[in-house]
Amino acid sequence: MDKRLLVLAGGMFSIGTDSFVVAGVLPQVSASFGVPVALAGQMVTLYALSLALLSPVVAATAAHWPRKRLLLTGLVIFVLANAVTALSPNIGIVLASRLLAGLGAAMFSPTATAAGASLVSPEQRGKALAIVIAGMSSATALGAPLGTFIGGWLGWRATMWFVAAVATLAAMGVARLLRDVPTPPPLSLARRLAPLGDVRVLLTLATTWLAYAGLFLVYT
Numbered sequence: 604m605d606k607r608l609l610v611l612a613g614g615m616f617s618i619g620t621d622s623f624v625v626a627g628v629l630p631q632v633s634a635s636f637g638v639p640v641a642l643a644g645q646m647v648t649l650y651a652l653s654l655a656l657l658s659p660v661v662a663a664t665a666a667h668w669p670r671k672r673l674l675l676t677g678l679v680i681f682v683l684a685n686a687v688t689a690l691s692p693n694i695g696i697v698l699a700s701r702l703l704a705g706l707g708a709a710m711f712s713p714t715a716t717a718a719g720a721s722l723v724s725p726e727q728r729g730k731a732l733a734i735v736i737a738g739m740s741s742a743t744a745l746g747a748p749l750g751t752f753i754g755g756w757l758g759w760r761a762t763m764w765f766v767a768a769v770a771t772l773a774a775m776g777v778a779r780l781l782r783d784v785p786t787p788p789p790l791s792l793a794r795r796l797a798p799l800g801d802v803r804v805l806l807t808l809a810t811t812w813l814a815y816a817g818l819f820l821v822y823t
Contacts, residue, residue, distance in 0.1 A: 607722055608731055610776030611715040612738030614678055617770035618708045619742025620750055621685065622650065624766065627751030628759035635759065636694040643694065646701050653705020654712070659796065661709050670718050671781050677710025678774035682767045689763035712739075718781070 625632075625646045632643040665673055684704035691697040719735035720728045746769075754762040798804045 605722065605731070605734075606776075607780050608719055608734045610773055610780055611674075611719050611735045612741075613776060614674070614711055614715055614770065614773035615735060615738030616742050616746055617766055617773055618654075618681065618712055619739040620746030620769065621681075621704060621708070621766045622647070622654075623743055623747035624750035624754075624762055625650075627747060628754040628762050631754060631759040632694075632697070636697075638694050645698055646688075649698055650701040650705045650708075653702045654708045657706055657709035658713050661706075662713055665710070670714055670721075671777065673714045674711055674718065674777050674781065675774060677707045677712075677714065678770050678777065679707070680704075681707030681711065682770045682774065683707075685763045685767040685770070689760040689767070 626644075629640055629643050629646075632646065633640045636643070668676075681704055684700045684707055687700040687703070688697055691700060716732060716735055719731045723731045750762045750765055753765050799808075
């Protein structure tokens with residue numbers, strides 16, 4: 604198996620874990636700062652909003668960046684944001700750091716899937732995408748339970764350090780293994796959003812949005 608794809612999957616694993624593990628430590632965060640659980644739950648909301656809203660913007664504005672630089676920058680921002688979360692003295696800084704973590708994830712995750720597909724021959728692209736995206740899927744089954752266990756054992760701040768550590772390892776792998784990642788032709792934000800003019804695309808997105816909204820309402 605191509606080690607470069609495993610490195611990208613590792614980065615996706617850290618980003619996915621950061622999405623799902625927070626719900627397991629919300630009571631601890633709430634008690635730590637003396638705030639309602641509902642307020643602490645905004646850690647999930649702000650991270651997800653930042654990731655969702657900034658992904659197309661970053662893809663358009665940083666289209667001229669080399670893919671490796673974009674991947675590394677995203678992971679560095681993500682690691683620093685989680686470190687800030689772990690060190691935060693109050694809930695306000697925690698929530699601000701979650702927005703920053705979402706920016707790092709928005710820089711890395713779409714780039715990782717595109718880079719994974721470009722690293723292999725056309726007939727292998729489906730398999731490559733499956734490997735990279737499996738990192739995100741495995742975060743639900745492995746990352747979130749492990750992070751919650753760490754939180755119960757060492758505290759919620761240790762959980763955030765765990766996420767940062769996994770992302771750091773992924774960044775080291777990207778720096779070492781990904782040498783030449785083909786850069787696709789740049790597309791403007793308007794062209795990236797053009798498919799939204801198709802009603803079928805809008806219906807698909809609306810269905811996906813409702814499904815994930817229901818998931819996270821229960822989850823947090």
